[in-house]
Amino acid sequence: MASTSSSGFRLNKEEARVIIVGAGVGGLATAILLKRKLKFENFLIVDKAADIGGTWEANVYPGCASDVGGHWYSLSTDLNPNWESFYASQPELQAYWRGLVDKYNLHKHLVLSTNVEHAVWNDEKQSYTVTLSDVSSGSEWEEVAEMVVDGTGGLSIPAYPKDIKDKESFAGVQFHSARWRKDVDLSGKRVGVVGNGCSAAQLVPKVAEDPSVQILNFCRTPNWLTTRRHKVYSTFEKWAFAHVPLVARAYRLWVYTTYEVGIILFLPMFQRLRLSIEKGIRDRIAKKAPKEYVDNLTPSFPAGCKRLVVDPGYLSCLSKPNVKLTWDTIDAVVPEGVKMKNGEFIPLDVIVWATGFSVLNVGIDVKGKEMTLSEYYDSKGGPEAYLGTTTPGFPNYFILMGANTATGHASVIFSEEVQINYFLQLMKPVIEKKARSFEVRASASEAYNAKIQRRTIGTVWTRCSSWYKVGEKNVAIFPGPLFLFWWWARSPRWEHFIASGAERWEAERKRNRVLSALLAALFLVFSAGLTQSTFREVVLSGLTRVITAVRSFF
Template identity: 45%
Template sequence: MSSTEKKRVPHVIIVGAGLAGISTAIQLKRQLGFENFTIYEKASAVGGTWRDNTYPGCGSDVPGHWYSLSTDLNPRWSTYYVDQPEIRAYWEDLYQKYNLPSHTKLGYGVVSAEWDSDSQLYRVVVRNTETGEETQAEANILIYAIGGFMSPLFPKDIEGVEKFRGLTWHSAQWRHDVDLKGKRVGVIGNGCSAAQFVPEISVDPSVEVINFCRTPQWYIPRANFRNIIMARSDIVSLIFNKDNKRLLAMTKKTLSRYIAMTAPRDQVAALTPDYTPGCKRIIVDPGYLESLHRPNVSLRWDAIKGIVENGIELKTGEIVPLDVIIFGTGYCLEPTDLRVQGRRETIHEYFASKGGPTAYIGTCMPGFPNCFTILGPNVATGHASVIFSQEAQIGLVSQLIQPIIQGKAKSFEVTEEATDEYNTWLQKRLTRSVWTECNSYYQVGGQKETRITATFPGPVGLFWWLALRPRWSDFRGVAGEAWEKQRRKDNMKKRGILVLVLALAAGLGFVVHNQSLYEVVRRIKSVVL
């Protein structure tokens, strides 16, 4: 090896400058003191989901404090549930605070990456989104931080959009140049996004809103439990286990009562689901049910046949005349931008062989050394913010790449056996979850008969624990023999010190500063291990 190669600092590429990409870059700087990284963002600005979604009423449906990075807690959120402009401003401030613009190439998307086993790095193709020009880059470590919501989803069974003479758009691509005053607006979908913007656009009584719904949703009222956010969230996670029948029955009764008390009486039956709460994402009601009392808001539950020139045709044969059609139909979760060729196959080929997106702790896959996915398969918990889960993943990634950054190893790759063992455990727990009982975006293709790939079956605290430290026996390293030998030696020293101290403590039976022996042992273990 030449002196130049010895001095070569590994290069990290982060794909995406949304919340996950910004968080990853900050931790590279703070935890590892590492600066040789590049963020590629195909858009012209940072912020990801919170950059793209600007529809009226857009905001977080989990408490704002869950949107603070643990390194930069924000005690100044203006409300408990924070709106989009404030969330975006917070993350843009962090982006500037840590001087991330100097590491970022905006308007450049990563087209593909291929692992070179001989050179122990990824050869990456990058495209200028404006000119289409492609260039090559190299990365010793590749971190995909492309988020969970990939692109707006349009129902495949609703055809004829091109025939409509009025205006159409998706809530993720809001037309702020269009004044809805005096218009008949058809809203397709009644999920989280529609529940936020329907109350906003219907404030003007001249705007007639017809909401076309397919499946009723469960709603919970907004509440304020500012000081016990995480504890409350992990308690709520119990409702996702269908073995907790008494709790689920109580939850269903409580949520049914909320709908009955809040919605128009003639709509209560249609608005109350027959499936278990939590099977689909529960909506934190932003005033949607109250807005249904307005004379300019109506619901239509008849199935849509298609879109025609002057509106929406129902399967009953009725045509509902409209001026504007807005799709509030959610997002595609398929990671189409994840185009990586590993040692023997592509990531999508690996996913297909497993029946859907699969990863080890949602973070890495066998056959793809030094490649990591933030908010990968089965990371979201369904009851808490993904920001916390992403931070847990980033902490794990930081520990895995530290020997590589320090030049003590070339690569680490999770084994097939460890990944299969983890996912066998994961899928077994998922069979006991309420997510198996109805169709939702949590599953491959939105079909309950398929693999659940979006959610983690347990409290967010459990996910944090699994990601807390690497199980190095689950990984295969290259050129890291000296580092591994030193790691084992250090561990033996720590265990030796622990045994010695415990033996002394047990033999003497002392009490330090009036603390019990148990407390002394607990403190010693936390320091030594």
Template identity: 45%
Template sequence: MSFDAQAPTGPSVVIIGAGVGGLGFAIALKKQLGCHNITIYEKANDVGGTWRDNTYPGCSSDVAVHYYSLSTDLNPRWKGSHGSQPELHAYLKDLTNKHSLRDNIEFNSKFISADWDSARQSYDLVIEDVLTGVTRAASANILISAVGVLAIPKYPTTLPGLSTFKGNAFHSARWDHTVDFRGKRVAVIGNGCSACQFVPRISVDPSVQLVNFVRSPAWMFPETATPYSECSKWIFAHVPGVMRLYRNTLMAMYDSRYLLFVSTWARRKFTEFLKRFMLDAAPAEIHDKIIPNYELGSKRLIVERGDGYLASFRRPNVNMNSDGIAEVTENGILTQKGEHMPFDVIIYATGFDTDKFSYPVRGLKGQSMEEFYDSQGGPTAYLGTTFPGFPNFYALTGPNTCNGHTSVIFLEECQISYCLQLIKPVVQGLASSFAIKMKPTLAYDSWVQRRLSCSLFTQCFSWYRREGSKKISTIFPGPLTLFWWLTRSPQWEHYEVEGGEKWEKQRRMARISRAVGCISLIVFSNWALSPREMIPNTLSRFGTQLLKFPRVPLGTFFQGFA
């Protein structure tokens, strides 16, 4: 006789996206809260998010991989200091199997919309099957957005003639592996992190004629990716504490880079170092095109490894063009100086769209997230995680959470830890929903914008700022240590709670318990430190005073806390 597995019970949790954030959140829900009523909607047919989608040649992490991984699942078997895309994707698939998450994931399921129902204290969801196009309804008491900030490729849509090009054209985040680059004329538009990783790889073939169109140069930082020896891997795996200590050392090292944003002296010295490095690495004919005219730190710092991006321009088949693009034609690109350059392939390395929310979400009174953003002059959230008017809705890497100097994965872990404290009473049935109030949200956003207003990030436009706005809506104004401190515990008075009578009672009793414990500790400490001959007299006086105290039935005393 066979028995069906018991269906998960209790409030339902829906996570949008099976990338590192979504998987990390699900793992934390299972391990820390014992919550198993979890559904992860993933539009693709596999887990991995960014590390599944970005498959361009040379794709790897900018941050050392022992820090660019979950703190709950350290891996002693990394091949080297920086993880490659295949290795990171394999790590996420291993996590999925290790924590039995595949049963919680619905693949090929695109999240369409969510609408809050106050009466039922849940979100009404619409999900689309990407294979058939059929939509279905679902619901969630708790909704987690884990789509990531780098999920939607951004194309230069304002560029005339974009759709007229008859050759192969694709975004670097959606790499077309069917294209054979041998003997082709290739245009790469953009010089961000992705371009700096794949340009050296595809141009190593001398038959490929590559031109990189650069609108503005970027500061580049030399960092060596070193392989780990078998001895190092053995130590990481078998010597207790070594891998954790190494990770913590990396955390401190990366967060110390925030000094570049706040110390004029450190920034000046580091700028001089970077200038020397960049001019030494690049050929003389492009020296006038590679040094930025903005201060170090106001845009993202690009990592340059070994004989990488700058050194690739020493190859006779690689050139840089900074004339600007007037339009895309049927068979090439027309520059703003009137030169027409023929191409067979155009690769858009133009980043991601970080301004808009990825899907429609409506909260209290039917207000959408986009309408809320517009009312605040740009993306706004409390601690980049919760939004006023959207109960039980939490976002990873929300507004003003990103940083340009350290690990975004640890940042997401800080957010997950914070959210779990808000989710726990709902999962336990002690409350129905939590929603951040408007006043603390505006106060927090004012603090963020005030700190950013006197920072380097105001000196130029970048993806850190909302397009067409002066509001800086992406970057966090401080080191990651500060964000960890702010998210270590919720300030409960900042939240509106529905159906939380049991939770409030539990909190009152916890406060009483702590107070009794503190008083007991003080009395015991006083007794332990008092001369022994004073103890009988002290107890005698205490007993006399106790007899004078009005007698109150014990039930009456606790009645006020019921």
């Protein structure tokens, strides 16, 4: 059985083939840029979900929204002038990506409700054999592709606390915030929300709007709750974004700049500024939160060491009579509620696990030349990749949101666009059949990751325990401004890659280098101010013969 999209589209075996795993932000952005930049259509987008959107398809809890401004939390190729407010809501974001699927005719490439079981590299055939399975029936089939893009993302698998026992024993309704049950009516219920990170901070205020719902928020670690920008765009502003040239682009640049300067919060040379900002946040917590919660809500670690939480009204809602916090530790789940470590029993009707995601998700099960990606990560003491995108031993395998591509201050979509534009340059010779594969050299990857770890020293990310780290190794954060990441990834350093079956590509590169040098020499001759026509004609004639000879030789 060959994998086909809902429209019956199949990969053409006579051309280079690409399988994109994940129909979320990264996967769809890859498909769009393949079409826009390379005019390439021979790809499939595979996703286990029944709809596109990834994070924004799965997370539908009340109050779900981006915590980065919508005008930057979108593709640079497709600005959206119609965001309702500064922070885009989940329905808006899902509608935005559905609109792009329509605009770029991606429906024909989609293979939904399909699992990617595993992918195996065949070095002789220079391709991956990808095993797929139908989510409903479990039936399996194989597809072959020269290139695979892992767009599953780092925040796709819900995580549950390992230290809480007997979670399956609950007789009521329980679900993760990333698997919100819209069919469950919370009215009149006793709801326990476990966790107080980004998701909880968004959903608790919205659920608390119904005074009949009694919410008990089980908090685990305090967070730095930053002020949310309450900006609603006027009809005129949206008209200007849509119709006045460069207004939307200039505004996006301004939003980018306001976020990018935030990197200074995490760097040691700006410690005084960070301490000043921390004092402002502490004062805000003391002002907005009930007095009995202030001490527990105030972090003792530096701001940025864990992910910052944009406060959409969480602190204010804690004063409502139907919202309570507890910092006592849950020992176990029992049929009627939870049992605390202090022996207290708390009855509950519903448990919502707002406990984040498994950040050590390695994406799909893929085997390269010698080992699986999981084994490679284990051998390195945690995930690492060259520019967060490619790994030694895995030719033509590209990872979106790989190790050290996340930031604590900026847009993940921008990061992914940087990655995509980078690996499209590696894909292009394969698509044009001038090369068969590119694999990053182990020495280049090791040197890059050593540099990443050196840059982490002294930053706030080293000063507490967080999901950014495995042991003491930073596996998640890019320790610098996104401009720097873009600069490093603007074009491949080809000497860092092993090119296979690339004789034609190598010859073309060599010819282009020689021609570029000759053209530079020609420019210098004329810029020197040669006025004698006879000499100029001799120089031109000689260069023309050389260029012709170079072209014929290569």
